[in-house]
Amino acid sequence: MDANCIFCKIVVKQIPASVVYEDEKTLAFLDINPLTEGHTLVIPKAHTVSIFDISADDFKHISAVAQKISNNMKTAIAADGVDLVQASGEAANQTVPHFHLHVIPR
Numbered sequence: 001m002d003a004n005c006i007f008c009k010i011v012v013k014q015i016p017a018s019v020v021y022e023d024e025k026t027l028a029f030l031d032i033n034p035l036t037e038g039h040t041l042v043i044p045k046a047h048t049v050s051i052f053d054i055s056a057d058d059f060k061h062i063s064a065v066a067q068k069i070s071n072n073m074k075t076a077i078a079a080d081g082v083d084l085v086q087a088s089g090e091a092a093n094q095t096v097p098h099f100h101l102h103v104i105p106r
């Protein structure tokens, strides 16, 4: 855990979040400033900054979780489509330096 990282604080429940999925490696919670209703972030529990340092294993696992969440959005909130978005690095406008994959229902 990185003591200064807001998403690490969510992982250890130091700050609240609306968690929609959790397993031993991964957490998914609602974005505080959603682009659409149900906008979800999927993160590794281990502090990892971006696509450049996440392990291949964690990235695969997060992708599988994002696929499950996308399918749930289709049935549970009748999403017609889903955007998956991931920003790595300041140049890509990443604002929170803990890897997160956006799952945005459309």
Ligand code: AMP
Residues within 6 Å of the ligand: 006, 017, 030, 031, 032, 033, 034, 041, 086, 087, 093, 094, 095, 096
């Ligand atoms: P990005 O610009 O790709 O780095 O996305 C960061 C996302 O994190 C933004 O969509 C924010 O709304 C979201 N965010 C920041 N702080 C929190 C928080 N405490 N809980 C939930 N989402 C957050």
Ligand code: ZN
Residues within 6 Å of the ligand: 001, 002, 005, 006, 007, 008, 009, 046, 047, 048, 097, 098
């Ligand atoms: Zn972190």
